[in-house]
Amino acid sequence: MIRLDSLTKVFDTPKGAVVAADHISMEVPAGEICILLGPSGCGKTTTLKMINRIVRPTSGKVFINGDDTTGMDTQTLRRNIGYVIQQIGLFPNMTIEENITVVPRLLGWDKARYRERARELMAMIALEPDAFLKRYPSELSGGQQQRIGVARALAADPPVMLMDEPFGAIDPINRAVIQDEFLKMQQALNKTIMFVSHDIDEAIKMGDRIAIFREGRLVQYDTPDDLLTAPKDAFVESFLGEDRALKRLNLVKVREIVSDEIGSVTPSDTLETALARIDDFGYSNAILMVNDKRQPAGIVSRSVARTTKGYCRDHFQSVPAAVHLDDDLRKVASLMFAHDITWLPCVDDDGRVCGQITQRAITSHLGSRYRARQAADATAAKE
The missing domain is CATH 3.40.50.300 (P-loop containing nucleotide triphosphate hydrolases)
Structure with missing residues (x-):
């Protein structure tokens, strides 16, 4: 134009x-x-x-x-x-x-x-x-x-x-x-x-x-x-x-690197179930609890699940934050630093959990461009 x-x-x-x-x-x-x-x-x-x-x-x-x-x-x-x-x-x-x-x-x-x-x-x-x-x-x-x-x-x-x-x-x-x-x-x-x-x-x-x-x-x-x-x-x-x-x-944007692999429990699940799912996913010391609409309802920590008996509904903490698919990574990083966490649940327009985003995924995504550039420069130098 x-x-x-x-x-x-x-x-x-x-x-x-x-x-x-x-x-x-x-x-x-x-x-x-x-x-x-x-x-x-x-x-x-x-x-x-x-x-x-x-x-x-x-x-x-x-x-x-x-x-x-x-x-x-x-x-x-x-x-x-x-x-x-x-x-x-x-x-x-x-x-x-x-x-x-x-x-x-x-x-x-x-x-x-x-x-x-x-x-x-x-x-x-x-x-x-x-x-x-x-x-x-x-x-x-x-x-x-x-x-x-x-x-x-x-x-x-x-x-x-x-x-x-x-x-x-x-x-x-x-x-x-x-x-x-x-x-x-x-x-x-x-x-x-x-x-x-x-x-x-x-x-x-x-x-x-x-x-x-x-x-x-x-x-x-x-x-x-x-x-x-x-x-x-x-x-x-x-x-x-x-x-x-x-x-x-x-x-x-979050949607570019969101992972749909996120473990969760419901309020009626036992803490034993929560501990098993934390171990299955292995990315955190806590697991997300969702309600019947699959919206974030709380966090169950590994320490509580390992030392306490009972149900998730009685032993959860509030969700520190959640991010939308259209949020940018600057907002995500800020929330992670503010709450001292390494992952956040991602929600859609209806507030339903659709995945998670981790610090590791952010670091990998940002670094991939630099690695690709270095590889291209190395190839050009050889030629």
Whole structure:
């Protein structure tokens, strides 16, 4: 959907020519989010702004959906590209409805259509239309204004969106909420998005692909997992941080490594049965007790089962935590550390136990990419 062909920008300054973007070539497939990442002054924002011609390229081309935009009228180009900036840029003298519908009104939409579009978008960004549409930007919080900025960019249903640190000025709690809402919206909208960020964790969470810039050059362009697994050089490795292996926890869902081999007992089972099943499975010092709906109901420990007589229903502890199939491994690891346990039950949408996840499985999964990379490097070296 977006293709940059040797895109270059040279600024003339009193001290001479400064190359802000140096022959940037990359492609962003339709429906994907591409994050431009790098230190301040590396050229990521300049590259973004050349796409909608806020900054005019010195050389090179921008293609949108296969069309060379070089000869395209600037206003037409911009009306087909949604644009969201960190400072939001809402018009203070316009109501929220008027802000959202700026581009549809310029495009000649009739009143009923653009008003309906505004209400639809307000619902999408989780703000009540009747409560907010007639307000002015000054009456909203910073996080609410940022959501309106996103809605305005989406108003004319553009195929492409450009976002320049759109969540950077929002406090961490609201930022996480808005990021999650935006990703849910993206699943339905399927826009092609280029997104400037300075936050590595945001890039990993939001991006299908990440482009690392340095001093105006594109250093590496990869999926988050490939980037974290195989940084191209020392700069990328340093920029990603020494904990880049842990950052990969954000990328893997429980469903990818869940095991359906999980032992369990019912409240009516004896502690002798519980001890036998703990020994059968051999992965823990406890076993999960489930109710008649196969939902987690408690934990029976080995020490209790070995030294006590009776039934599980009378000798269990509460379940410390359970994880959903769509949770990421970062949440799983956090719960394991918090509760000092090495396994957790996994549940489906109805809360029924569908498997388990272990520390060993997490370690094995994360390490498999590195082992595969080492094997590939060794093979290449022999050849």
